[in-house]
Amino acid sequence: MKAPSLAKIEGVYSVAPETADSWRDAHGKAPFVRGPYEKMYQQKPWTIRQYAGFEGALETNAFFKRALSQGQTGLSVAFDLPTHLGFDSDHDLAAADVGRTGVAIDSVEDMAVLFDGIDLGNVSVSMTMNGAVLPIMACFIVAAEEQGVAPDKLSGTIQNDILKEYIARNTYIHSPDFSMGVVSDVVAYCSAHMPRFNSMSISGYHFQEAGASPELELALTMANARAYLTHFQQQGIDLEFVAKRLSFFFGLGMSFYKEVAKLRAARFLWSELLDEFSIRSENAKRLKMHCQTSGVSLTESSPLNNIVRTTIEAMAGVFGGTQSLHTNSYDEAISLPSDQASKVALETQFILQHETGIGDVVDPWGGSYMMESATQSMIEYVRTMQKNIETEGGVLALVASGQLTTFIHRQALQTAMDEEALNKKIVGKNCYQSPTSSPQHQRVIASDKTLLQQSKKLAQLKLKRDDGAVKRALQALQAAARSKQNLMPFTIDAIRVRATVGECIKALTDEASRYLKPEYIESAPFCTHLDADIVKRYQTLSSQLDRPLRFLIAKVGLDGHDRGAKVIVSLLRDLGIEVDYLPIFASIDDIIQQDAMCPYDGIGLSILSGAHIHFITQITQKIRTDCPIFVGGVIPTSDKNTLEKIGVEVVFTAKHSLNDIAISLYDTLVVATKI
Numbered sequence: 067m068k069a070p071s072l073a074k075i076e077g078v079y080s081v082a083p084e085t086a087d088s089w090r091d092a093h094g095k096a097p098f099v100r101g102p103y104e105k106m107y108q109q110k111p112w113t114i115r116q117y118a119g120f121e122g123a124l125e126t127n128a129f130f131k132r133a134l135s136q137g138q139t140g141l142s143v144a145f146d147l148p149t150h151l152g153f154d155s156d157h158d159l160a161a162a163d164v165g166r167t168g169v170a171i172d173s174v175e176d177m178a179v180l181f182d183g184i185d186l187g188n189v190s191v192s193m194t195m196n197g198a199v200l201p202i203m204a205c206f207i208v209a210a211e212e213q214g215v216a217p218d219k220l221s222g223t224i225q226n227d228i229l230k231e232y233i234a235r236n237t238y239i240h241s242p243d244f245s246m247g248v249v250s251d252v253v254a255y256c257s258a259h260m261p262r263f264n265s266m267s268i269s270g271y272h273f274q275e276a277g278a279s280p281e282l283e284l285a286l287t288m289a290n291a292r293a294y295l296t297h298f299q300q301q302g303i304d305l306e307f308v309a310k311r312l313s314f315f316f317g318l319g320m321s322f323y324k325e326v327a328k329l330r331a332a333r334f335l336w337s338e339l340l341d342e343f344s345i346r347s348e349n350a351k352r353l354k355m356h357c358q359t360s361g362v363s364l365t366e367s368s369p370l371n372n373i374v375r376t377t378i379e380a381m382a383g384v385f386g387g388t389q390s391l392h393t394n395s396y397d398e399a400i401s402l403p404s405d406q407a408s409k410v411a412l413e414t415q416f417i418l419q420h421e422t423g424i425g426d427v428v429d430p431w432g433g434s435y436m437m438e439s440a441t442q443s444m445i446e447y448v449r450t451m452q453k454n455i456e457t458e459g460g461v462l463a464l465v466a467s468g469q470l471t472t473f474i475h476r477q478a479l480q481t482a483m484d485e486e487a488l489n490k491k492i493v494g495k496n497c498y499q500s501p502t503s504s505p506q507h508q509r510v511i512a513s514d515k516t517l518l519q520q521s522k523k524l525a526q527l528k529l530k531r532d533d534g535a536v537k538r539a540l541q542a543l544q545a546a547a548r549s550k551q552n553l554m555p556f557t558i559d560a561i562r563v564r565a566t567v568g569e570c571i572k573a574l575t576d577e578a579s580r581y582l583k584p585e586y587i588e589s590a591p592f593c594t595h596l597d598a599d600i601v602k603r604y605q606t607l608s609s610q611l612d613r614p615l616r617f618l619i620a621k622v623g624l625d626g627h628d629r630g631a632k633v634i635v636s637l638l639r640d641l642g643i644e645v646d647y648l649p650i651f652a653s654i655d656d657i658i659q660q661d662a663m664c665p666y667d668g669i670g671l672s673i674l675s676g677a678h679i680h681f682i683t684q685i686t687q688k689i690r691t692d693c694p695i696f697v698g699g700v701i702p703t704s705d706k707n708t709l710e711k712i713g714v715e716v717v718f719t720a721k722h723s724l725n726d727i728a729i730s731l732y733d734t735l736v737v738a739t740k741i
């Protein structure tokens with residue numbers, strides 16, 4: 067499938083702007099190009115909703131309370147990877163990742179601590195949860211109930227967007243088929259019992275982070291939105307009623323005009339889509355969105371420059387009319403946000419709201435020929451992509467075959483090549499470089515301590531509870547899955563009697579097993595962008611060896627951010643190396659076994675979750691001593707020395723160019739192959 071080309075946005079326009087007259091339209095009226103509300107931020111400023119979570123519920127609760135006392139207006143929970151994938155903290159596969167990239171929640175007891183002293187009837191809470199959505203929603207509902215807040219008083223959002231997990235984010239558990247049933251169970255339950263709660267946050271953000279352009283991000287998000295509506299309709303769900311509580315989530319990258327245009331176009335397209343489904347409610351047609359500034363646009367070098375990037379991106383969100391906003395912290399290319407960096411990110415929003423006046427005007431770009439053309443080009447692009455997707459069999463078929471993932475992957479490869487060729491300049495990364503200055507403070511996650519605490523709490527919970535009641539509730543949940551009933555009430559019953567998140571998911575995976583999606587890696591002509599000399603040296607090395615070099619690349623643990631790993635696979639293959647790429651979620655034992663079958667010339671591990679020391683210690687203890695190990699990912703400079711001492715040859719991070727990587731690998735391989 068081919069993507070259409072976007073009519074040029076910055077420069078000469080080829081698309082006659084159908085929306086050029088939109089400036090005459092009223093704000094807050096369908097098709098909402100000019101904003102979802104009449105008075106927008108003059109009536110209510112956007113919600114300042116910083117996504118956060120780390121270690122245990124106690125630590126994250128303290129962070130939330132501090133943020134609220136500093137003026138944040140909504141909450142947004144980041145869960146750790148074991149929680150996302152439905153493993154309790156004491157599960158073998160969870161050990162490395164507990165509390166690292168989010169908060170560890172094993173049961174309703176943890177959820178209660180997470181919101182201790184926070185009135186859930188008053189503060190709206192977003193939860194980024196997709197795979198383990200049933201037990202996490204159930205924990206939230208039961209914790210609120212035990213706090214004295216009934217479901218119908220709860221406001222907030224559950225992400226509950228599984229399609230984008232298969233396409234880009236990778237925290238899915240079951241097959242797409244089973245998971246779509248879970249999505250509709252949550253939507254149906256919320257619409258019946260939680261009228262103030264947004265039952266989905268249909269997300270594009272992760273597509274852009276994985277490599278998609280803003281227009282591809284929008285096209286895939288709208289295609290998914292259509293697929294969900296169609297699915298709900300087939301399930302007999304009343305769209306007129308549920309569509310009001312389907313919200314959206316977009317990324318904000320550095321293509322300033324495109325980002326503003328994207329948000330305007332999104333509102334138009336949603337309104338048009340609901341017309342197609344004959345939905346009349348004006349409120350449903352009003353697309354409401356959360357936006358987050360881009361993580362991938364941030365550089366490791368000169369981290370304070372990231373404050374500038376985040377501010378520009380956030381401004382695009384405000385000009386585009388977002389309802390809720392997360393601004394990233396300047397140190398995110400290095401670690402989870404430190405307290406200092408989180409404070410700057412939060413205060414960036416205060417400055418935008420209180421000092422600049424940019425929110426005083428509704429849709430300030432409306433009527434600009436450039437912006438109307440850009441909005442129109444976005445709309446045209448999405449319509450064409452939609453037709454292409456349908457011709458190829460529709461979203462669900464393309465999700466299952468992995469083709470939408472490949473689409474994004476291709477754009478990531480192109481971006482990597484553009485950066486290498488300096489067609490895309492990134493200050494401090496590929497031009498205007500200066501010596502790397504690490505931020506003064508970095509958040510260090512006490513993962514081992516969190517694991518111990520969580521394991522202790524789980525043991526206590528299991529001693530206290532009525533095991534018979536738990537067993538009966540889990541059996542009922544499993545039977546409900548078999549007979550295709552709405553699983554939400556059964557999960558709530560199980561969580562109420564203190565079943566754990568992991569136990570609920572285990573009951574479901576016994577019925578609908580864990581799933582691994584197919585993975586394809588495209589080739590790309592990287593060598594044309596590298597120094598000719600290095601390309602030649604690889605060729606010479608392999609002719610001296612009289613065989614191709616062989617490499618293994620793997621992601622270990624529960625971290626599914628595979629953009630970087632896949633770029634490296636393509637790069638190495640283009641250098642003539644034979645590369646095996648293991649399916650995500652590999653264990654160190656998987657790698658050892660793979661290497662034992664036919665030893666590799668080198669093994670590269672990609673780790674973005676902060677668990678690098680854990681995994682590298684394990685692999686260096688188990689692997690044969692003459693195997694060079696490389697690591698890539700989000701690795702603080704302070705850990706680089708430790709990793710090299712443990713036995714890693716080279717540590718690669720976001721600041722390395724592909725040429726640097728090719729040279730460093732070569733130098734090590736020459737020594738290792740004893741040529």
Ligand code: SCA
Pocket residue numbers: 103104105106107108109110113115117140141142144190192194222223235262264267271272313314315354355356358389390
């Ligand atoms: C708002 N209201 C107005 C108004 N503005 N009424 C009149 N005039 C105006 N100008 C009303 C609304 O209709 C609504 O009322 C109420 O005020 C609350 O406003 P809101 O705009 O709905 O704001 P909010 O409650 O903040 O909700 C925003 C949104 C919601 C709808 C987008 O879904 C949301 O908060 N989403 C956040 C998602 C999020 O944080 N995701 C994090 C993902 P009613 O309620 O009566 O209608 S992080 C992630 O995935 C990271 C990546 C990773 O991989 O981990």
Ligand code: 5AD
Pocket residue numbers: 117118119120144167168169275360361362394395398402403
């Ligand atoms: N706390 C704060 N921000 C987080 N992000 C991811 N996890 C967390 C967390 N636990 C942010 C980063 C990343 C984006 C996907 O979300 O900015 O780039």
